[in-house]
Amino acid sequence: MTETKTDGATLAPPVLILLGPPGAGKGTQARMLQKRYGLVQLSTGDLLRAAVAEGSEAGKAADKVMKSGGLVSDDIVIAILRDRLAAPDTAKGVILDGFPRTTVQAEALDDLLAESGQQIDAAISLEVDDEAMVHRIAGRYACAACGEGYHDSFKQPQVEGVCDVCGASNMKRRADDNAETVAERLAAYHRQTAPLITYYEKRGALQRIDAMGPIDEIATTVSRAVSKATKG
Numbered sequence: 001m002t003e004t005k006t007d008g009a010t011l012a013p014p015v016l017i018l019l020g021p022p023g024a025g026k027g028t029q030a031r032m033l034q035k036r037y038g039l040v041q042l043s044t045g046d047l048l049r050a051a052v053a054e055g056s057e058a059g060k061a062a063d064k065v066m067k068s069g070g071l072v073s074d075d076i077v078i079a080i081l082r083d084r085l086a087a088p089d090t091a092k093g094v095i096l097d098g099f100p101r102t103t104v105q106a107e108a109l110d111d112l113l114a115e116s117g118q119q120i121d122a123a124i125s126l127e128v129d130d131e132a133m134v135h136r137i138a139g140r141y142a143c144a145a146c147g148e149g150y151h152d153s154f155k156q157p158q159v160e161g162v163c164d165v166c167g168a169s170n171m172k173r174r175a176d177d178n179a180e181t182v183a184e185r186l187a188a189y190h191r192q193t194a195p196l197i198t199y200y201e202k203r204g205a206l207q208r209i210d211a212m213g214p215i216d217e218i219a220t221t222v223s224r225a226v227s228k229a230t231k232g
């Protein structure tokens with residue numbers, strides 16, 4: 001056998017970043033990638049909780065800061081991430097969710113990955129139409145009795161105010177699902193993410209994906225982007 005690798009691809013496990021505003025379906029897509037590619041989703045909150053529970057050195061440091069009501073520093077998060085990326089369950093790669101949030105963090109992450117010959121393979125940005133998103137989220141309501149979901153425009157019950165499934169007439173809306181709050185959440189997301197989008201775009205790692213269509217179609221597009229990025 002004289003087979004040689006000619007593409008120079010490293011065998012380092014893929015590292016993906018998932019970006020997207022609340023309601024864009026990040027969780028759904030992350031679960032799909034987990035199932036399909038064996039990638040492990042790492043969200044900052046989960047990482048911190050696990051490190052604290054484990055009592056690692058970085059976990060203890062994080063615990064101390066959180067108990068005093070402070071914000072865990074980038075250095076601590078990076079140290080926790082370093083430990084986590086060395087764990088055997090991440091051998092097939094990871095999806096980062098919620099980190100990095102700033103370009104300073106993105107640079108620190110690049111340095112960390114470089115230590116093990118890794119890099120960001122793709123920053124997948126789930127893109128939404130803000131106006132349509134406000135309409136979609138602000139129109140949601142549900143039956144208080146059985147939880148069946150309804151929508152002002154897309155799914156009204158047959159009799160107004162009466163649940164099709166259980167017949168109860170107590171519909172509820174989440175307080176933070178009003179148009180103003182949703183628009184504010186989106187604006188905050190764009191403010192915070194814009195520099196990161198630029199950062200990964202410059203590096204050629206950004207993959208913009210239209211997240212307004214059917215979930216299956218989005219999943220197919222995300223899969224294609226991941227396969228391309230990881231040559232898998």
Ligand SMILES: [Zn+2]
Nearest residue numbers: 143146163166
């Ligand atoms: Zn009901």
